[in-house]
Amino acid sequence: MWERGLGPIRLVVEHRALGGGGGPALRIYSSEPKGRELLRFDCFEKAPHFHIDPSGRDLITSLESPDDAITVALEDLARDLEGYLKRAGLELSRPLDCAAVVLALNEAEAEMRNPPVDLDALDLEALRRRRGEKWTVYPPDVLPAWVADMDFPVPEPIRRMLLRSVERSDLGYPLDPGETGLREAFVDRMQARFGWSVDPERVDVLTDVVQAIYVGLEVFSEPDEGVVIQTPIYPPFLGAVWETRRRLVANPLAEGRDRYELDLDGLRRAASPSTRILLLCNPHNPSGRVFTRPELEALAEIALAHDWVVISDEIHEDLVFPGHRHIPFATLAPEVEARTVTLTSATKAFSIAGLRCAVAAFGSESLQTRFRSIPRHVRGGIGSLGIEATLAAWRHGQTWLDRVMAHLQRNRDHLAAFIHEQWPAVRHFPPEATYLSWLDFRALDLEGGPHQFFLDRARVGLSNGTRFGSEGEGFVRVNFATSRPILDEILSRMHGALERAGRIG
Numbered sequence: 001m002w003e004r005g006l007g008p009i010r011l012v013v014e015h016r017a018l019g020g021g022g023g024p025a026l027r028i029y030s031s032e033p034k035g036r037e038l039l040r041f042d043c044f045e046k047a048p049h050f051h052i053d054p055s056g057r058d059l060i061t062s063l064e065s066p067d068d069a070i071t072v073a074l075e076d077l078a079r080d081l082e083g084y085l086k087r088a089g090l091e092l093s094r095p096l097d098c099a100a101v102v103l104a105l106n107e108a109e110a111e112m113r114n115p116p117v118d119l120d121a122l123d124l125e126a127l128r129r130r131r132g133e134k135w136t137v138y139p140p141d142v143l144p145a146w147v148a149d150m151d152f153p154v155p156e157p158i159r160r161m162l163l164r165s166v167e168r169s170d171l172g173y174p175l176d177p178g179e180t181g182l183r184e185a186f187v188d189r190m191q192a193r194f195g196w197s198v199d200p201e202r203v204d205v206l207t208d209v210v211q212a213i214y215v216g217l218e219v220f221s222e223p224d225e226g227v228v229i230q231t232p233i234y235p236p237f238l239g240a241v242w243e244t245r246r247r248l249v250a251n252p253l254a255e256g257r258d259r260y261e262l263d264l265d266g267l268r269r270a271a272s273p274s275t276r277i278l279l280l281c282n283p284h285n286p287s288g289r290v291f292t293r294p295e296l297e298a299l300a301e302i303a304l305a306h307d308w309v310v311i312s313d314e315i316h317e318d319l320v321f322p323g324h325r326h327i328p329f330a331t332l333a334p335e336v337e338a339r340t341v342t343l344t345s346a347t348k349a350f351s352i353a354g355l356r357c358a359v360a361a362f363g364s365e366s367l368q369t370r371f372r373s374i375p376r377h378v379r380g381g382i383g384s385l386g387i388e389a390t391l392a393a394w395r396h397g398q399t400w401l402d403r404v405m406a407h408l409q410r411n412r413d414h415l416a417a418f419i420h421e422q423w424p425a426v427r428h429f430p431p432e433a434t435y436l437s438w439l440d441f442r443a444l445d446l447e448g449g450p451h452q453f454f455l456d457r458a459r460v461g462l463s464n465g466t467r468f469g470s471e472g473e474g475f476v477r478v479n480f481a482t483s484r485p486i487l488d489e490i491l492s493r494m495h496g497a498l499e500r501a502g503r504i505g
């Protein structure tokens, strides 16, 4: 239960379970000891309403409106909290501190929109009923830990937003994405989280990040021209280069003492006059690296020297663990921004990849014009639910994400400790971001490679390292965005298979 004192009053947020209904409620008490309840806003999905003086006169008013009840209640309170208190019988001896009221109402709103969720209480049978690829590609006796989807329930602000669209039968042609407020929500988020000022006119809404990579390769390079990629890499990067008939300029990450490192000298050697694009992945999938400012500055220097366009996929920017900081590539310097297209989306951090919505921020008008030379209908339309869900995630989902990140950090550390203690021959650097761990099983020389070995003998479905480029031979990627019991079951199955094959202990 969230609680905040505000001078003469006390705010409490509660998630009320009432038969089949209920939902978030904001209670306002007078702050004397045993202070009476003055107001209660029951912002339920069904029949939302508020009470004035609920323990006395109990005047009830509906909060039914075309807008979401939490928004209506909180906006009214922000406008006239003192008036509401007066109607509830509280005479204030002096005005409330306006800044403190705004702060407390913002916190209350975040709590109301994000009920606590037990991320360790996932129901395996319910997960198996999901229709997405994570839970359907492998047979039912296999525990999937591959594609980058999380097993957690849909964040409540997104669930609520989607339900409202469906209940209104609001599934007709969507509004032009530029009119939906999504670009502004992205701009606000970049400013608040990374101190990056983006011009909303330079932002385009897209179907997905991978699609934008393909378009970028088509418009910023010609067939056979080079595209630099730090390998091993998220497989669609490789697919995009091959399928658009560009030339892969692989710049493999080097294994450092406690992390993978950029090989800048190798990159300088590999660059040729016909290389046009740096296709950057930061944070990097699958290594989990969050590149530091000096690393990014060195990359930018090379990109400037060779006049490369930089396509920077920053989709994992919201999944950075404490101790590391995401730096948008475009923020390094104005001349760097001018050659950078930044791609991102809410789909990884909020696990809504099935809804297909992403954004591109162009560092210059000319980059945007070239990108738009592929007609919009070829680039594809964006579904209204994807836009609504992304808005809900960015505007209201951060409290959910903060809780998820704490859980992911515990899982990451648990996995790292397990590997360190139980499988000392397996190389592994705990990721600095993402919910993906990149495991090097080369020393164990597993029959058929680790992916096939664990699929056949442990019935665990991991991502096959070879799909991330030739550097991934002997590696697998594990997705740990699940409950601790499921993660433990994955590890225990893998451990059993290694023991039975005589590869450990």
Ligand SMILES: Cc1ncc(COP(=O)(O)O)c(C=O)c1O
Pocket: 148, 207, 208, 209, 210, 211, 234, 281, 285, 313, 315, 316, 345, 347, 348, 353, 357, 358
């Ligand atoms: C680095 C990276 N880029 C892009 C994507 C996919 O983005 P989208 O579904 O928007 O194409 C992923 C998904 O795992 C990813 O890891």
